[in-house]
Amino acid sequence: MKPIGLAELEKEATNAGLLLRLQIRQPINIWSFKVVVAEPINKHKIRILGEMKGWAYNSEKGLQLDTMRVNQKSPPGVGHLIWSATMAWALESTPCKVARLLAIFDEESQHTRLVKYFRRRGFNLSREVRSSILDLPLRMIWGGAGSLMSGDCSEVFEYSYNLWRINTTNFN
Numbered sequence: 001m002k003p004i005g006l007a008e009l010e011k012e013a014t015n016a017g018l019l020l021r022l023q024i025r026q027p028i029n030i031w032s033f034k035v036v037v038a039e040p041i042n043k044h045k046i047r048i049l050g051e052m053k054g055w056a057y058n059s060e061k062g063l064q065l066d067t068m069r070v071n072q073k074s075p076p077g078v079g080h081l082i083w084s085a086t087m088a089w090a091l092e093s094t095p096c097k098v099a100r101l102l103a104i105f106d107e108e109s110q111h112t113r114l115v116k117y118f119r120r121r122g123f124n125l126s127r128e129v130r131s132s133i134l135d136l137p138l139r140m141i142w143g144g145a146g147s148l149m150s151g152d153c154s155e156v157f158e159y160s161y162n163l164w165r166i167n168t169t170n171f172n
Contacts (some may be wrong), residue, residue, distance in 0.1 A: 008086045016168050031056040035085045037078050049074040052082045056094045063096035077167025083160035087153045098152045102142040122159050123151035
């Protein structure tokens with residue numbers, strides 16, 4: 001599937017009664033980003049339904065995903081829209097083709113669920129980040145130990161976008 005663009009995703013979100021917004025900063029050849037999905041409450045108020053934060057650097061493997069949050073009361077498609085928008089932005093606006101993330105090891109059952117979730121989305125285990133001195137830089141970047149995973153941005157987009165399209169019927 002040829003990825004649709006971010007502008008098309010924003011239109012689809014609007015048609016579903018949602019707001020999709022990206023905040024991008026590029027201070028020193030590193031993009032920091034936040035993707036937000038919200039719903040309007042009234043003319044002056046919105047409710048945040050979910051967000052993803054991360055950064056990217058000028059490399060094919062430069063997309064780094066840090067935080068993903070979705071409100072538990074959000075419709076199921078919100079998370080898929082966030083993933084789709086993040087990948088669409090990376091593919092359109094950066095040289096990034098591969099995304100990396102760390103499935104944090106807080107507790108065994110949560111870690112297992114995260115790894116399973118990310119695998120379904122198209123990510124594969126790159127390596128375990130533990131307590132070795134060689135892991136210290138990665139622990140400082142990601143904020144802890146866990147499973148470092150990477151995924152092809154186009155594949156993650158395709159999976160997420162297909163689920164977003166299926167779930168758009170939940171919005172209107």
